[in-house]
Amino acid sequence: xxxxxxxxxxxxxxxxxxxxxxxxxxxxxxxxxxxxxxxxxxxxxxxxxxxxxxxxxxxxxxxxxxxxxxxxxxxxxxxxxxxxxxxxxxxxxxxxxxxxxxxxxxxxxxxxxxxxxxxxxxxxxxxxxxxxxxxxxxxxxxxxxxxxxxxxxxxxxxxxxxxxxxxxxxxxxxxxxxxxxxxxxxxxxxxxxxxxxxxxxxxxxxxxxxxxxxxxxxxxx
Numbered sequence: 657x658x659x660x661x662x663x664x665x666x667x668x669x670x671x672x673x674x675x676x677x678x679x680x681x682x683x684x685x686x687x688x689x690x691x692x693x694x695x696x697x698x699x700x701x702x703x704x705x706x707x708x709x710x711x712x713x714x715x716x717x718x719x720x721x722x723x724x725x726x727x728x729x730x731x732x733x734x735x736x737x738x739x740x741x742x743x744x745x746x747x748x749x750x751x752x753x754x755x756x757x758x759x760x761x762x763x764x765x766x767x768x769x770x771x772x773x774x775x776x777x778x779x780x781x782x783x784x785x786x787x788x789x790x791x792x793x794x795x796x797x798x799x800x801x802x803x804x805x806x807x808x809x810x811x812x813x814x815x816x817x818x819x820x821x822x823x824x825x826x827x828x829x830x831x832x833x834x835x836x837x838x839x840x841x842x843x844x845x846x847x848x849x850x851x852x853x854x855x856x857x858x859x860x861x862x863x864x865x866x867x868x869x870x871x872x873x874x875x876x877x
Contacts (some may be wrong), residue, residue, distance in 0.1 A: 688715050692725075692737050692744075701875040712744060713863040714751045722750035729756045738775050746780025749850070750860050754789055756779055761792075771806050776870075778807045782815025783866050785850035790819055800828055813837040814869075818847055842868050843875070 695755050698705040716722065717783055724791040725741040728734055734741075742760070761777050764770035778796075796805050797812045798838045805812070811825025816825050829835040846869050851861045858866070867877040 686715060686718075688712055688718070688721050691715075692740055696737055696740055696864075697821065701872050706822060706871070706875065706877075707846035708741075709744075709862065713747065713867070714860055716744065716748055716863075719859060722748050722753065726750065726753040727758055729753070729760065739773055742773065742776040742780050743867075746776070746783035747863050749784050749787050749853065749866075751784055754784060754786060757784075758789065758792060766804065768806070774807050775811065778811050778815050779870060783846065783850065783869065785819050785854070787819055790816065792870065797825065797827060810835075810837065814843055816851055817843060818869075821847060821851070822855075844862070 683836055691708055695705055695708040695712070698708065702805065708814075723743060726745065728743055729738060738760070742757065745757070757777050757780060761774060764773055764777075765781050778793070781793065784817075796803060796814065797809060800809055800812075809829070813825035813827045814837065817823060817839070823837060823839055825837045826834045845865050849858070849865050853859075853862055864877050
């Protein structure tokens with residue numbers, strides 16, 4: 657008799673464990689909104705941050721996530737998540753977010769508190785790869801000192817290369833000298849992905865290549 661009760665108890669415990677596992681997966685592991693909040697709690701660079709971010713990329717095609725976070729940016733909601741939202745939109749190549757990214761740049765361009773946001777914005781403009789934004793980026797590069805641009809000239813030149821494929825961009829370096837853009841392996845690979853993925857949804861492995869543009873060399877996949 658005890659053996660029967662024991663077996664029933666084991667079965668009940670297994671059912672409870674399965675239900676908890678399924679519930680955890682649905683409410684956390686498959687919840688892009690919550691994963692963004694969790695990622696924001698980790699330092700970057702860190703293994704935990706990139707682990708969560710890569711999970712978000714795997715889920716990004718679900719529930720119109722790109723559209724949803726673009727609308728959040730336009731409403732100026734969840735400001736503490738704007739940097740990660742902007743990063744994700746760039747990696748996904750969501751062209752419809754370009755207007756919002758441009759507005760964010762214009763709004764934050766002279767505010768020292770948002771230097772990181774401006775950095776992500778310029779990078780993502782390049783990763784989206786649409787020529788619509790070239791005029792703005794070229795203006796920032798050619799009138800760099802006049803406009804008191806807070807993002808480095810190398811980042812602007814890199815973004816322009818990703819969009820146009822041109823390698824003849826010059827920027828003012830930290831020594832105040834004009835320097836030609838150096839094409840790193842990251843930039844070359846990212847440009848290949850941008851060109852080959854034009855007009856279609858980007859694949860997960862392509863997203864990781866593009867996200868490497870943001871990562872320090874020691875943390876690249």
